[in-house]
Amino acid sequence: xxxxxxxxxxxxxxxxxxxxxxxxxxxxxxxxxxxxxxxxxxxxxxxxxxxxxxxxxxxxxxxxxxxx
Ligand SMILES: [Zn+2]
Numbered sequence: 001x002x003x004x005x006x007x008x009x010x011x012x013x014x015x016x017x018x019x020x021x022x023x024x025x026x027x028x029x030x031x032x033x034x035x036x037x038x039x040x041x042x043x044x045x046x047x048x049x050x051x052x053x054x055x056x057x058x059x060x061x062x063x064x065x066x067x068x
Pocket of ligand 1: 062
C-alpha cells in the first residue's frame with residue numbers, strides 16, 4: 001500500500017494530478033489533498049474523482065494511471 005495525494009491546483013490542461021507520497025513531483029503541502037492508502041494508483045484516481053471531475057495519474061509516479 002502507498003499513500004496517495006491529489007494536487008489541489010489543476011495543470012494547464014485542467015487535470016488534477018494524483019501522486020504517490022514519495023514522488024519528487026509532489027505538490028507543496030498546502031497544495032495537496034491526502035486521498036488515503038491504496039494498493040495502486042487506480043483506487044487513488046477513483047477517490048480523487050469524487051472531488052475533481054478531471055483527474056490524471058502523475059506521469060512519473062503513477063504512469064499506469066497516466067493518460068495523455
Ligand atoms: Zn508523481
